[in-house]
Amino acid sequence: MEDILPVIETKLREAFGEDIISAEMMRDFPVFTVKKDRIIDVVKFLYDEPEMQFRFLTDLCGIHFPDNKGQELGVIYHLHNMRRNWRIRLRIFFPLTDAVVPTLTTVFSAANWMERETYDFFGITFKGHPDLRRILNVDDLGGFPLLKEFPLEDPTRVDKDDKMFGR
Amino acid sequence: MAQAKQKGRMVQQTPPETAEKLEEKEYSILNLGPSHPATHGVFQNILKMDGEIIIDSEPTIGYIHRAFEKLAERRPYNQITPITDRLNYCSSPINNMGWHMTVEKLIEAKIPRRVEYMRIIIMELSRIADHLVCNSVIGVDAGALTGFVYVFEEREKIYEIFESICGARLTTNIGRIGGFERDFTDVTWAKIKKFMKEFPAILKEFEKLLVRNRIFMDRTIGAGSISADRALNYGFTGPNLRAAGVDYDVRVMNPYSGYEDFKFDIPIGTNGDTYDRFMVREHEIWESYSIIQQAIAKIEQMPGKEFKGDVPDFYLPPKEEVYNNMEALIYHFKIVMGETNIPKGEVYHCVEGGNGELGFYLVSDGGRTPYRLHFRRPCFIYYQAYPEMIRGNLLSDAIVTMSSMNVIAGELDA
Structure with a gap:
């Protein structure tokens, strides 16, 4: 596979300068960390720019690093340029207290449910999303299950006693 | 801003006479699902109907959500395979292999060619099974039950092949990280060959x-x-995208498991309607059939009987070696105590599942379980286009549309 990291990095740096925080290769994927507020501009740029044409949103998901103080939450975008078969990953990180991200539904219709899922599991609010509700979990779950502090098992259960056997 | 608002209102405004008519009209609300025989799964659609024409629909999903991504954060890598079974349960082996390959990508394991071809046989068999279910069910929903009965017998034979390899039929948990549990037996080969002879x-x-x-x-x-444009914008992949006329197939675009050695066509449609989806799947069955033939021929020419790669972290050594050999004892201990060495890193691996690009985004922090695992489930992503696809259609069209999209509840809800 041709080395696409420098090509895309130059383009992005030209257009966004310091807003591209890092660019690196992770296995077979070029990965760019972007400032949160510029993410939609970056995606739009990659969508429109004739040499880039990342016109397919492969995946969008959240991630939680409780130990990264000030950067606990993240959203990860996988974009695909089908013409040239380039795949890239964009990441944004932001604090738990400011979990508001601009929505990508303006560019990709596919982002609608993916963002709802991310909201459902991480409590990340997508600003401008047309219909931001829980999608897989029940409405009164009271918590965001994929945050690391959320217990895997219902903590209120008394019928499961781990005292003797642990796990 | 004010101008934009004004503009928005202008666009929404309908001519007076139509508006009056609309006011008079009473729409009926129809509840399709959550448990309805024609939805083939547990999900609800609240349809707004004007007579028999669908004006709007509101899908609700999540009825069988099982928190796989959360579960995966507490399970060792080999115990995640059974979870993947339950994504698209019509073609579990593809999900299993996809997961194995993701972990192999993370640990940078080298897999012998023979094992890769064996995997291809399994994956293509399950693709045939998946497409057979989907296509015959389109027939059932259109009122033709006969074909369904014909091909389900063949699907049964495919499941018997899986059974002779791994012991399970539907939720297979087939193979391991690094290869297979054992070589295909003569009985398995005989079954595969018998199927290949009788299936066409x-x-x-x-x-x-x-x-x-x-x-x-x-x-x-x-x-x-x-x-095609809308389909791409909605993130369609697999047969549904190809029916719309885009020749995107992960097997060709990003070949994995040795698909680059095979010759096959990517069938595409033109209209992206139910018939095209049916035909694309139908042709794909033939392509899969030819891939299996090629794979069998290739394996028969190969010397040796390898059935796994060199990944001692995921294979318990034979018992007699554990007692007599230090290295084997160490690996036995590490595996049993869950201390396998997994490197840190992030990988994304995708395979062409029965419904499209099935992706695994895996983040490892070096621990015994994944730090984060996200499944890119093709069903979940393209099902959101369903309201747009059935708007203005008849109710009976909505039913065949749903079955032709092959919406599998397990994959939808994860």
Whole structure:
């Protein structure tokens, strides 16, 4: 596979300068960390720019690093340029207290449910999303299950006693 | 801002006489699902109907959500395979192999060619099973039950092949990280060859029933169509995208497991309607059939009987070696105590599942379980286009559209 990291990095740096925080290769994927507020501009740029044409949103998901103080939450975008078969990953990180991200539904219709899922599991609010509700979990779950502090098992259960056997 | 608002209102405004008519009209609300025989899974659609025409629909999903991504954060890598079974349960082996390959990518394991071809046989068999279910169910929903009965017998034979390899039929948990549990036995090979011999006649019979059937064509042509542009924007992949006319197939675009050594065509449609989706799947079955033939021929020419790569972290050593050999003892201990060495890193790996690009985004922090695992489930992503696809169609079109999209509840809800 041709080395696409420098090509895309130059383009992005030209257009966004310091807003591209890092660019690196992770296995077979070029990965760019972007400032949160510029993410939609970056995606739009990659969508429109004739040499880039990342016109397919492969995946969008959240991630939680409780130990990264000030950067606990993240959203990860996988974009695909089908013409040239380039795949890239964009990441944004932001604090738990400011979990508001601009929505990508303006560019990709596919982002609608993916963002709802991310909201459902991480409590990340997508600003401008047309219909931001829980999608897989029940409405009164009271918590965001994929945050690391959320217990895997219902903590209120008394019928499961781990005292003797642990796990 | 004010101008934009004004503009928005202008666009929404309908001419007076129509508006009056609309006011008079009473729409009926129809509840399709959550448990309805025609949805083939547990999900609800609240349809707003004008007579028999669908004005709008509101899908609700999540009825069988099982928190796989959370579960995966507490399970060792080999115990995640059974979870993947339950994503698209019509083609579990593809999900299993996809997961194995993701971990192999993370630990940078080298897999022998023979094992890769064995995997291809399994994956293509399960693709055939998946497409057979989908296509025959389109027939059932259009009122043709006969074909369904024909091909389900063949699907049964495919499941018997899986059974002789791994002991399970539907939720297979087939193979391991690094290869297979054991080599295919002679019985398995005999079963595969018998299937290969008998299958074409039955599939041809099935095609005779439906492909040029006037009633079936009238029911499916133009039902639930989507343009290539919209399909791409909605993140469609797999047969549904190809039916819309985009020749995207992960097997060709990013070959994995040795697909680059095989010759096969990517069938595409033009209208993206139910009939095209049916036909694309039908042709894909033939392509899969030819891939299996090629794979069998390739394996027969190979010397040796390898069935796994060199990944001692995931294979318990034989007991007699554990007692007599230090290295084997160490690996035995590490595996049993869950201390396998997994490197840190992030990988994304995708395979062409029965419904499209099935992706695994895996973040490892070096611990014994994944730090974060996200499944890119093709069903979940393209099902959101369903309201747009059935708008203005008849209710009966909505039913065949849903079955032709092959919406599998397990994959939808994860």
